[in-house]
Amino acid sequence: MSEMAAHTPHSHPPGFAHQFETIEQQREAGTLGMWVFLVTEILFFGGMFTSYIIYRALHLQSFIEGSHDLFVKFGATNTAVLICSSLTMAMAIRSAQTGKSKRTIIGYLLVTMLLGATFLFLKLRFEWYADWKEGLIPGVSWIPSAAHTPGVKMFMCFYFFMTGLHALHMVVGLGILTVLVIMTARNRFSSQYYQPLEISGLYWHFVDIVWIFLFPLLYLIGGRYPGS
Amino acid sequence: MSEHGEQQGHIGHVVPVGVYLAVFIALMFGTALTTGVAYIDLGRWNTVVALAIAVVKMLLVVLFFMHVKYSTGLTRIIIIAGFFWLGIMITLSCADELTRRWEIVPKGWSMIAPHIYHLR
Numbered sequence A: 001m002s003e004m005a006a007h008t009p010h011s012h013p014p015g016f017a018h019q020f021e022t023i024e025q026q027r028e029a030g031t032l033g034m035w036v037f038l039v040t041e042i043l044f045f046g047g048m049f050t051s052y053i054i055y056r057a058l059h060l061q062s063f064i065e066g067s068h069d070l071f072v073k074f075g076a077t078n079t080a081v082l083i084c085s086s087l088t089m090a091m092a093i094r095s096a097q098t099g100k101s102k103r104t105i106i107g108y109l110l111v112t113m114l115l116g117a118t119f120l121f122l123k124l125r126f127e128w129y130a131d132w133k134e135g136l137i138p139g140v141s142w143i144p145s146a147a148h149t150p151g152v153k154m155f156m157c158f159y160f161f162m163t164g165l166h167a168l169h170m171v172v173g174l175g176i177l178t179v180l181v182i183m184t185a186r187n188r189f190s191s192q193y194y195q196p197l198e199i200s201g202l203y204w205h206f207v208d209i210v211w212i213f214l215f216p217l218l219y220l221i222g223g224r225y226p227g228s
Numbered sequence B: 001m002s003e004h005g006e007q008q009g010h011i012g013h014v015v016p017v018g019v020y021l022a023v024f025i026a027l028m029f030g031t032a033l034t035t036g037v038a039y040i041d042l043g044r045w046n047t048v049v050a051l052a053i054a055v056v057k058m059l060l061v062v063l064f065f066m067h068v069k070y071s072t073g074l075t076r077i078i079i080i081a082g083f084f085w086l087g088i089m090i091t092l093s094c095a096d097e098l099t100r101r102w103e104i105v106p107k108g109w110s111m112i113a114p115h116i117y118h119l120r
Helices: A002-007 A023-058 A060-067 A072-097 A102-134 A151-185 A195-219 B017-037 B045-065 B073-097 B114-119
Strands: none
Touching (some): A023 B073, A195 B017, A195 B045
C-alpha cells in the first residue's frame, strides 16, 4: 500500500486509516471511542463511590474516625502532583498538535511520567507503608485499637480498595506513557496524526479526576477542625 | 480523493497555553481551598463545599484539558449519558438502601418465632 501511496499526489498522511473520509473524522471517531471506554470506567469507579456513599451514611462516625488516621499533607501534595502531571500531559499533546520537535514532546511526556511516579512513591512510602506499620490495613496488618469503633475497619477497606484501584490505573498510565515515548522517538506522530497521544491524555486526565474526588471523600470527610 | 484536500494546518482545536495555565492555577487554588475549608467548622456544609469544589475541578479538567469544550455533540452526549447512568446508580441504590428498616416485630411473634427477635 505504501508503494502505491508514495506514487500518488493524494497520499495519506502517516497514521491515516483508509476507512475514514478525513483525518479529522478519524480523530473524532477515536475520541468518541475513548470516551465510551471512559464511561465504563466512570461506572466502574462509580460502583465503589456508590457503596462508599451508602456505608458512610450508615457508619458516619466510624468513617470520620478512619479518615482522621490518614495524612492530609500527603493527600493534598499528591493532588497537586497529579494536577501538574495533567498540565504537562496537555502540553505534550499541544506540542504534537502544533508540530513541535519530538524532543519537546518526549520532554513533556517524561515530566508527566516523573510526576506520576512521584505520586506512587509518596503513596507507597509515606502512606501505605505507615499504615502497614501502624496496623491500619484490614486483613494484612490490622492492630485492633480501643479508640476505634468497629466501622473504622470498613472505612479502611474502602480506603485501600479505592486508592489501590486508582494506583493500579496510575501504573497502567505509566505503561501507556512509556509506549508513547517510544512511538514519539520513532517519529510516529505529526501535527496531522497524534491520536494515540490525545486519547492516552484523556485516560490520564480521567485518572486525575478520580483522585480529585477521592481526596476530599477519603481525607477531608467530616472536617479536620478541632472537635470534628 | 481531492475532497480530502491538503491536510494542512492543525487537526483539532489548539488550546492557547494561557488557557491551560489558567486552568492549572484554578485547579491548584481549588486544591488549596478544599484542604483549607476542611479545617473550618461548617457543620454539615463541610461535605457539600468539598464536593462542590471537586465538581468544579472536574468540569475544568473535562472541558479544557480533555477538550470537551471543543468536541463534537456526539461525544458530549456519550459523556452526559455516562454521568446520567452514574446518577441513576447512586440515586436508586441510596433510595433502596437508606430507606430500609428492620421491621419492628409485632409483640405476639416473640412467642411464635423467638429467633426473629434476636435478629434485631
